[in-house]
Amino acid sequence: MTNQISPLLQSVEFDAEGFMTDPNAWTPEIGSAIAQALGITLTDRHWLVINFARQEFAATGQPPTLRKITKSTPVDTKEIYQLFPGGPAKTAARIAGLGKPTGCI
Amino acid sequence: MKTLLILGAGTGGTMTANQMARHLDPTEWKIIIVDRDENHYYQPGFLFIPFGIYTSGDVIKPKRNFLPPQVEMIFSDIELIEPDENRVRLTRQNRVIHYDYLVIATGTHLVPEETPGMVDGGWRKNVFDFYSVDGATALNRFLKFWKGGRMVVNVVEMPIKCPVAPLEFIFLADWFFHQRGIRDKVEIIFATPLPGAFTKPRASAILGNMLSERQIRLESEFNIMEVDAGNNLIRSYDNREIPYDVLVTVPTNMGADVIERSGMGDELNYVPVNKHTLQSQRWENVWVIGDASNAPTSKAGSVAHFQLEILIENLLRHMEGLDPLPKFDGHANCFIESGFEKGILIDFNYDVEPLPGKFPLPGFGPFSLLKESPVNHWGKMMFRWIYWNVLLKGEEMPFESQMSMAGKWS
Structure with missing residues (x-):
């Protein structure tokens, strides 16, 4: 975490890997604050992904995979790596206040 | 007369047909199994073909040999599954099969076309897969006379069939080049989207050590964007480039096209199931065994085998109006x-x-x-x-x- 941590995050609980422990406690403001702490300034394109991740979690109980995000939103794989550097599915889930995507076996 | 229809006669489908033939009364039930390929492939054997340990003859036998006589085997592509109508359309003679129970065992397939540049230029010349008989055989021809250079082994994305196979390939390659006396002329690099050698932490640490002991470089969290066949290099989304003399790829794995056409799959064409009962999440008379399901366990024959007993019990229970038992633990x-x-x-x-x-x-x-x-x-x-x-x-x-x-x- 390179930037200063917003006071908003001080009352939020995170697990050891930095994922929120309670997805229901999430608000868009908390999402922005997490992003800021990760050095990401959220744009409309980011929100497309974050909102989709929230919807998908509400419907299935799981954060979406990278492929699910790129198949279901206008954001393609190349762009999502620019929006969420590192592991995009993981970073997007973190900002969206969701758990770590189960991903691979 | 009732019908149990099994789609796919690979490991899972064949085992299911054999077991159900023992349990179901042939005067009441007809068992039909459909597959497009007359050959049964011993897929774990593909790994040994590039190194000349097995040949294609060791891993192929006729499917019919492994099915009991009372099971009707149809060789055909599947046009469409219509689970709301309990009906499957085949391409061969436009045959339509109505079923009472459906077991989907259509597996997972390689889709090298998902990666830009993969099948251009270098495909099967200095870009190979080893998850198919053709790919493994072509790689054998290449490696037999290779003078050495840089070999890059790349997993495109997870999940893949038999997730340990890329590591086995690397360990065998290390041994093979030693045997050929050219190990000092070969550089081996393993580029994987995973954070380490394998998915599970304890095993990943041990397998990671085995890579470094063998002087194999691990390039982790490498998500391939494209194969640049003109320049013989692979490029990741975060703009890392790895040049190769030979690229051994594990392409994107996806479920069968017919699953997508029939609107039954997730984003990778795997059928969503209850991961403990193996019943479809949407249709109670549709069940899935092996690689074709989205159950979050390894895609491997051993898993299909461990699922078998639970699938059979649950099918028989369901036929008697009982609830399925949530017994599959992902073993x-x-x-x-x-x-x-x-x-x-x-x-x-x-x-x-x-x-x-x-x-x-x-x-x-x-x-x-x-x-x-x-x-x-x-x-x-x-x-x-x-x-x-x-x-x-x-x-x-x-x-x-x-x-x-x-x-x-x-």
Whole structure:
């Protein structure tokens, strides 16, 4: 975490890997604050992904995979790596206040 | 007359047909199995073809040999599955089959076209896969006379069939180049989207050490964007470039096209199931075995085998109006070839990662878990015989379907 941590995050609980422990406690403001702490300034394109991740979690109980995000939103794989550097599915889930995507076996 | 229809006659479908033929009364039930390919492939054997240990003849036999006479085998592509109508359309003679129960066993397939540049220029010249007979055979021809250089092994994305196979390929390649006396002329790099050598932490650490002992470079979290065949390099989304002389790729894996056409799959064409009962999440008379489902366990023959007993019991229960039992625990068991006639065995499930110990008899083995041993290697070599003669027929194996913690050290 390179930037200063917003006071908003001080009352939020995170697990050891930095994922929120309670997805229901999430608000868009908390999402922005997490992003800021990760050095990401959220744009409309980011929100497309974050909102989709929230919807998908509400419907299935799981954060979406990278492929699910790129198949279901206008954001393609190349762009999502620019929006969420590192592991995009993981970073997007973190900002969206969701758990770590189960991903691979 | 009622119909049990099985789509796919690979490991899962063939075992299901054999078992159900024993349980269902032939005066009441007709069992039909459909597959487009007349050959049955012993897929674990593909790994050995590039190194000349097996040839294609060792891994192919006619499908019909492994099915009982009362099962009707149809060789055809599947046009469409219509689960709301309990109906499947085949391409051959436009045949339509109405079913009472459907078991989907259509597996997972390689889709190299998903990666830009993969099938251009270098495909099967200096870009190979080893998850198909053709790819493995072409790679064998290439490696036989290769003078050395840089070999890059790349996993495109997870999940893949048999997730330990890329590591086994690397260990065998290391051994093979030693045997050929050119190991000092070969650089081996493993580029994977995973953060380490494998998916599960304990096994990943041990396997990672085995890579460094063998001077194999691990390039982790490498998500390939494209193959630049003109310049012989692969490029990741975060703009890392790895040049290669030969690229051994594990392409994107996806479920069958017909699953997508029929609107039954997830984003990778895998059928969503209850991961403990193997019943479809949407249609109560549709069940899935093996790689075709989205169950979050390894895509491997051992998993299909552990699912079998639970699938059969649940089908029979459902036919009697009883609820399915949530007994499948994600159990997987893999022999990992490590070269020089040694191997490792790992055993794990949804909740418990691979642990050291002895298997299947606690304290005795003969197999050692998470540890290299010659016995593990011979177990793997014996397995081909067991596969053809015992496993496909759905005979009893000396392993429990559910994972056991006995004899393991946590």
